[in-house]
Amino acid sequence: MLEQIIRGKVFPFGKNIDTDQIYPGRFVELTDTADVARHAMEGADPEFARLFSHGDIIVAASNFGCGSSREHAAITLKSVGAGAVIADSFGRIFYRNAVNIGLPVLVCKGLRDRVNKGDIISVRMDTGRVLNAGGETLGLLEPVSDYLLNILRAGGIKPLLRKQLASEKFA
Amino acid sequence: MHALEKILAEKAGKSSVTTGEIVNCTVDKAGINDLYLQTVRSFYEINATRVALPERVIMFMDHYAPASTSIQADNQKQFREFCRKQHTGWLMDVNEGVCHQVMADKGLSLPGELVVITDSHTTTHGAFGAFGTGVGATDMATILATGKLWLRVPDIIRITVEGNLPKGVYAKDVVLHIIGSLGADYGVYMGIEFAGPVVEGFSISERMALCNMSTEMGAKTAYIQPDAVTLAFLEGHASSGYAIMTTDSDFKYAEELRFDVSELTPRLAVPSSVDTVAPLQEYLNRPVDQAYLGSCTGGRLEDLAVAASILKGRRIAPHTRFLVVPSSKKVLLDAANTGILQTLVEAGATFVTPSCAACLGTHQGLLAAGETCISATNRNFPGRMGSTEADIFLASPASVAAAALEGKIVDPRAYL
Missing domain, CATH: 3.30.499.10 (Aconitase, domain 3)
Incomplete structure (x- = not known):
């Protein structure tokens, strides 16, 4: 489900964080989410999975998730409980994968330069504002299309497809 | 419209599409790679029971060919069982090779087709005038269950490569030079057409390398207008009939870039x-x-x-x-x-x-x-x-x- 207010601690990353850094290729054979969660961001920061808490927020510069199509990259961040991933832009397959599994991926240009590791930020989905702990606006989210918002609100595409396939069965 | 847009329009059953529009397209070739067992998991998680268009589905055992751990072997085993049960069109086992090359070798990559594979380098199929794009496991499960996938009609840019390519400098050098000049995020979400005399002079092999690497600029798809080189390759090779799309003369590219490679050295x-x-x-x-x-x-x-x-x-x-x-x-x-x-x-x-x-x-x-x-x-x-x-x-x-x-x-x- 998509929360109206996403609040958490910032884990900042740079630009072009590729899927090999988010989830190294040698672990792609793992399929259980608990196993996949253990290797989150291992290629960029081996300490990440240990330090990251449920609800924390990844803030990155441009092209986050570029590279491979591995859905593991989205699954691992969802499985460690990322409240949202916010970046200047995303690799397109990672972006689709994240939306499909209900991981909020949000574009807020320049936010990365305005936050530091450990800052507490709030993302207001109703106003599209990203706020610091003092309530000051750090940036504005780029609007998400209704099509994608519908998928995110449902918690991913699977519940929607379940509904669609069930209705086709009884049509 | 651009040829790429015409492909999407046809697959969506529409007479036209516009940039930014989200269209639901019937996929011509749906390829699954052996490292994404999540595809099968997602298929069952959405309560799907039967693959909608099994004759269009190609399973590739390429990333773990042959398996080097028992987990990989088990993933492949589950895929083989899935293919048997669902009567998928093709099972390219560990003796066949890398999906994109196998597609080319067997004449499965065709002009005018929508090719979707769970591999980011599916842009390769632009070398044949197809709309090739990579997706993740759950998108593929959606295709398996419904035969369709939603796609956003991308902005399309044209990169014209001109000049005389010096001896010892290849398509790989050209595309590295382009990526180095434009940046890894330049083409995110975009369709990239490669054109110009240098591209026309490239073999199918070099065209594949060019389109393949466009992923490294973030591209959604790549495209080279089929010509005599393409037709010569497909002659007696194509697995079925096909229809070549062409770009309307009044089409406006989101951006037009030119690279002269006459002075290019190895990169x-x-x-x-x-x-x-x-x-x-x-x-x-x-x-x-x-x-x-x-x-x-x-x-x-x-x-x-x-x-x-x-x-x-x-x-x-x-x-x-x-x-x-x-x-x-x-x-x-x-x-x-x-x-x-x-x-x-x-x-x-x-x-x-x-x-x-x-x-x-x-x-x-x-x-x-x-x-x-x-x-x-x-x-x-x-x-x-x-x-x-x-x-x-x-x-x-x-x-x-x-x-x-x-x-x-x-x-x-x-x-x-």
Whole structure:
């Protein structure tokens, strides 16, 4: 489900964080989410999975998730409980994968330069504002299309497809 | 409309589409790779029971060919069972090769088709005038269950490559130069058309390398307008009929870029990003521990042939490994039948079975910390081919072979 207010601690990353850094290729054979969660961001920061808490927020510069199509990259961040991933832009397959599994991926240009590791930020989905702990606006989210918002609100595409396939069965 | 837009419109059953529109398209070829068992999981998680259009589904056992752990073997076992149960069109097992090359070899990649594979380098199929795009496991499960996928109609840019490409400089050098100039995020979400006299002069093999690497600019898809070269390749080769799309003369590109390559020299993508590109000459004499020739980018017959021409009657440098991974069974057979295989093996090459092998750092030729690899593949991200403390230089197949010969980075033009 998509929360109206996403609040958490910032884990900042740079630009072009590729899927090999988010989830190294040698672990792609793992399929259980608990196993996949253990290797989150291992290629960029081996300490990440240990330090990251449920609800924390990844803030990155441009092209986050570029590279491979591995859905593991989205699954691992969802499985460690990322409240949202916010970046200047995303690799397109990672972006689709994240939306499909209900991981909020949000574009807020320049936010990365305005936050530091450990800052507490709030993302207001109703106003599209990203706020610091003092309530000051750090940036504005780029609007998400209704099509994608519908998928995110449902918690991913699977519940929607379940509904669609069930209705086709009884049509 | 652009040819790419016409493909989407036809697959969505519409007379026209516009940039930014979300369309639901029927997929012509749906390819699954063996490292994404999540595809099958997602299929059952959405309570799907039957694959909607099984004759369009192609299963590729390429990334783990053959399995090197029992977990990989089990993933492949579950895929084989799924294919049997669902009567999917094709099962390309561990003896076939890398999905994109297998598609080309078997005439499955066709103009005007929508090709969706769970591999990011599906942009390769633009070399045949198809709309090729990569997706993740759950998107593929959606295609399996419904036969369709939603796609946003992308902005389309045209990159015209002109001038006279010098000898010893290849499509790989051209595309590295373009990526280095524009950046790894330049083409995110976009369709990229390659055009101009240099592209028209490229073989199918080089066109595939060009379209393949457009992913490294973030592109959603790539496109080269089919011409006499495409038709000659498809003649007697295409697995079925096809319809070539053409771009309307009044189509407005989101951006038009031109690159003159007359003065271009061999390029390298230096560690650790594909858009950090430099002239190879800036890294002359840098020792290499491993030279790697293979993958959907640089493992075709032409790539092996140029390596053989450099290494014929010679031996690779001591303490240097030269891994050669033909991108498909056909490439391997052709290399055997033309003497290329013998030349390379006698020169000291280590042959690996046609597959993705070490390109994605799972098996068969990984790098140790502190090692340097020069590679004809597509990514040099940290840890891509093993240790995060290994350095990967991306280069043309000729540059890779010349480096294998000397045990260090050298200008390949001196050996041609």
